[in-house]
Amino acid sequence: MILWTIQHRDAYEELVQKGVLRGNPMYIIEEIFKKSYVWMADQMKKRIGNPPAGVLYPVWAWYQWEGKRKRPDMRSHGRGWGEKGTPIVLLTIDVPDNCVLLSDFDYWHVVLNDGEIIFPYDESVHYSKEQRQKSWENIFDISCSFDGDKHHILSTQATMWEIKAEWVVKVEHFISR
Structure with missing residues (x-):
């Protein structure tokens, strides 16, 4: 499966040196998101x-961005990857499915914010923690329909344990803007 991942140059250099890149807990930006990452x-x-x-x-990594199955456009993705001037790398990778x-x-942002992904959603119902967390599994339905409507600008992320x-x-090397 062809995917694209945007990494800091130091992470890429680690991949080159060690032959593998693995998730590092020190790069989880906010402590409050750790429980979502554990989930x-x-x-x-x-x-x-x-x-x-x-x-x-x-x-x-990215599988698809805004409905398009193509490499991320770094003219828009080049922002927010550290301070301005931070060296970043876009890797095209071919990962076993x-x-x-x-x-x-x-x-995924609903999971990060401890919300619920329930269709149809009923505002009059108080959903339990268990119902809310069970609803998070809807993020894996990448056909992604909102009450039967097709989501044409679907962005699909990919997670894996490591990149070899x-x-x-x-x-491709870039500088964060």
């Missing part, structure tokens, strides 16, 4: 298998 890791264990020893969190879990990028150097097809 995603648990889903990955159920759906694609256990991580390599010592790996707790996934590495992220069984190593990847696809999910809806927009719905032999999966790298192309390397």
